[in-house]
Amino acid sequence: MHIGTKGDYGVRALIDLAMYGGEGPVQRTEIARRQHIPDSYLDHLLAQLRRDGFVRSTRGPGGGHQLTRPADEICLLHVLESLEGSLAPLPCLEDDESGEPHSVCAQQWVWREIYDDMRARLAAVSLADLAAREQERLRSAVASYSI
Amino acid sequence: MHIGTKGDYGVRALIDLAMYGGEGPVQRTEIARRQHIPDSYLDHLLAQLRRDGFVRSTRGPGGGHQLTRPADEICLLHVLESLEGSLAPLPCLEDDESGEPHSVCAQQWVWREIYDDMRARLAAVSLADLAAREQERLRSAVASYSI
């Protein structure tokens, strides 16, 4: 379940869209600059998010990216699963659908509980929540500078 | 926090010791056979567990490995951290001690909660618990064969 730069950058990009995407599309370079993400890498992350229907992109001058749905209807769980693939800490916890009975060992039940709990928590957090938190973080950072 | 074969095999080996280690040392090859672990790989895992004080090994004929403490005093958390290193899902959640203020982004608090919860659950499970569960698993497997 490691969250690498894909997950972290991707979520930050979506938060950026939630915060600044109110007035038309936001350009990739802008997101990259604000969120400190390598521009050409962000390109791939946006492509993935587009494939999974989280963002809509328009080309040409004045183009950019925007969320396809209101920020409070997009949950962190789906975003991370889009960016990172399955978040299962063990292969035997992956939803297989193949019908093959994955091997089971004694510790599996603990991890099943942890995994379920984790998914529930991630599903309960929306982009709007995260954007609000980010606003607050920025506000307090500015405040501490001005002291 | 991915648990790879290291963590899975290592825990299974310790469960094996908890189950069969009552009467003197258990040999590596025996563990490997019972738990379906490559013998030469198990070697490394036992070395790690020895370094961290979970098992004691004796050489020569009749030698083998045994737990250094009663199985109900060894918790899954410490074992897995010995085998896999930090279980933190994000680098920014690692205990740094270096004093450098790791970067913080909006989603960190969710993961902090998930991580704390995970560690608490793992700390609450002992090798004895797992061994009991494994006994039960084996019993029911035998039962379903004999039907």
Next chain:
DNA sequence: ATGATCCTGACTAACTTAGTCGTGAATTCG
């Protein structure tokens, strides 16, 4: 048409994982 912008896939370097293999050291037994 031109220039801004997104879109796509090929490519790479560094790192991690899951082992194997060979040699050596300790211990017991005859």
Next chain:
DNA sequence: CGAATTCACGACTAAGTTAGTCAGGATCAT
């Protein structure tokens, strides 16, 4: 002693993942 048994340790490798870069193409406003 000497041989058999068992652990101990480090070098090595093959495959996969991560975190990108880069070049070139597609699309659209003007």
